[in-house]
Each structure stands twice: as structure tokens, then as C-alpha cells.
Amino acid sequence: MKITIHRGINQIGGCITEISTSETRILIDLGQNLPDGEGEVNDDFASREAIENITQGVDAVFYTHYHGDHLGLFNYVSDNIRQYIGQVAKRVALCKHRQLSYIKSREELSAEEISKLEKMGELSPGQSINIRDIKITPYFVSHSAYDAYMFLIDVEGKKILHTGDFRGHGYLSKGLLPTIEKLILPQGEVDFLITEGTMLSRRGEKVINENELQKEAERIMTRYKNVFVMCSSTDMERLATFYAANKRLKKPLVCDRFQKSILEIFTESAGLRSQLFHFDKVYDFYPTNRKLVDWMSDKGFCMFVRATDKFKDYYQLLATRLDPNKTVLIYSMWKEYVNSNSKHAVKRYLDFVSMFPNVEKLHTSGHASGECLADVCNLVNPTLGIIPIHSEQSDNYRKLDINDTLKWKIITTSQCIEGVEIAIF
16 A cells, blocks of 8 residues: 655645555545745646646545645546545535636636536545545545545555544534544544644644634624625635624625625535524625615625625725725735735735725634644544645644654655555655
8 A cells, every 4th residue: 555645745735645555546635736926826737748647547536625726636637537526515616617617718628627527426424435445435524615524544454534624613613523533533543644734834823713703703893884805705614704793783795696606505505504604695796786786885784805806896886985984804814815025925915905995804724723733633643654734844743732652653754654655745
């Protein structure tokens, strides 16, 4: 058996992990590298030829969630290789790529992406899939992408737990440790833990839970009549935070047709199990809808926005009717994207945010804190090794509050352990 980390040992995003035997090869995630501040992506794997090479002889690809740094290269995969993603995650990805199809000169690419997504197999929590001598069982985790999964992989008498991206401070995070303790560990000891470490390079960043975020959002929304919110359009738990805060204030909640379609998907899935994710009163914004614009101007509002030319136009139209002292943008994304001195700064984000008279930054990570990572490592207590991925500083795993035995089991270089070959690139 062989574990290959094609990418991810010392970078965030672009994750590609391979598990193979003499009979079978599977990939966990086929992510594209994150873009730079100008939106350009430098990625040697982002071509049909490169993906054909890496997927040569691969039997299946399993995606932990729909973020581009985990799913982004899916369209290059041959149709004869089965691909799997969560059932709701598939709907969200399809919605996103149908929206992208409206971009001129992208029609052919979007048609291919949509066709590939429509053919993907659908994952359900606890429902195992057997690919010859490898068994893969998905388990739900809370992340800034809904319907995200970790995978328990049974192969040649060994168990591998691949966590994907996860966190312990979301609304849905309370099931994280119980899932491991009650559903995974009773099946037998985990031998290798492959897990993320995004926050290892951001240890000074404060991590608050979504409930605390909701309370602060309500305080800001009380101070300002007109509220624009810039957050991930597919982060269900963050959208629920602002939806709930605004609902208490009884202002119109407004967004564009794409965002409303995403909210409808969440309502039809997670909303059936919790009212928190039931987005039932949302209004489509059209500049020509004078009645809605008049209502917003009179009553105040909460509007989900994105850093696009369309929303620049929407803001400039509305701004002529709004008191700047009563108008705010709540920026709820990673702070470094709008830090002009940061290597991660995104110019279109900086330009968009600069339009607003008042800006409040209110955010918490979609990734596990150092404390949460330690809790997972200590609970899983793998017998043979911990392989940290999705981290700029994987060696910092040794600084976590984990037992000393586990610190010696952290693997960041290629080696062979009890007959298992580990290749790290």
C-alpha cells in the first residue's frame, strides 16, 4: 500500500492525495492552486495533459468539498474515471458553474464542467463505496463549504482517516469529536491520520464561534440602517449568521438571483433539519424594481454582495439614495485579502471595499484552530503516523498540544513505515 501526497504538505490549497495498492488507485481531492492577488493561478497541474498523467490508471476521485482548491481540476479528468462528491455539494457546484457559463468566451468550458459535474457520483454520510480492495466511507464535517466530508479508508488491513478541511467552531461542529469517537474509532484503530493545518501559520488569529459572530453582527446591524455583507456566497453557516441577525431586526434581506439559488439549495437540504438554515424570506434585487429600491431606502436592508462589476453598479445606484453615515459594509472574509501590504491582498476586493463609507470586519475561520487540531489528533491517536497537509508550516504540528508519542509520528518527508510506502512531493 502506498500513500502519495502529490501536493499540500507545505502549501494551503491545491490538495492532491493518492492511496494505492497493487490493484487500485484512488485520489482524494484534485485541487487547483489558490490565485494570487491579481486573480492569476500559477499551477503546473492545471492542464489536460498534466491531469491525464497524474490520473493514469486511477480508478476514482473523491472530493472532500466544493472549494476550488480541492475540486478545481475536476473538468480535466477523463470520463472513464468515476468522480464522487457530496449530494448537496454537487448541487452547489452545479449552480456555481451554471452562473459562470454566462461569462462570454467561457461557454465551451462551462458546458464541459457542467457535464462532468452532472455525471459525478453522490456521497452520503456513512455510506461506504468499494473500489476493488479499497473501501471509502464519508463522514460529515463542518467547514465553510456545506456538505464537506472526511474519509475513513480501509485498505490492506490498515485504516486511514483523511479529514479534509474542517473546524470545531461552526454551528454544525458539535458532531466532530462524537463522530470520530462513536462512529469511526469503534471500527478499529486508525493507522494514519491525514489532516489539515491551515491555522498553524495563523496562530495569532482569533477564532470565535458562529454564535458569537451572530451577536456581533446584530450589534453592527442595529447601528447602521443600510447593511451590505461581503462573505462567501456558498458558506451556508456564515450566511445563516447574517440571515439570523437581520431577521431579528426585520429588515428586507436582498441578494442577486445566483445567491438566492444557493440559499434555496441550503433551505431544501439543511433547512429541513434546522430552522437556522431555512432562508425563507429573501428578495431578488433588480435595479429596475423601483418598488423594492424604494422599500430598501425607506426601511433599511441587509444585502449580500460580491466584489464584481455588477455589484459595484448596484451599490453606486443605491448610494445616491442612502445616508453614508447610516451605511456600512460588513466584510466577512480573511483579513489578509484586504490588507494592501499582504502578499495575499486581492486587488478587486480592495477596490470594492474602498467604495463604502464605513467598513466593519467580522470574520472567523472556516478551518480548525490549533486547539481543535490537537483534540482531533489526541482522540484519533493513530498507531503509525500523522501526515499534515493544507498547511504552510506543517512542521508546526509538533508545537500542538498533543502527546509526545504523537509528535514523533508526524510525517513530512517520504519514508516507509511497516510496509506502507509514503511519498511526499
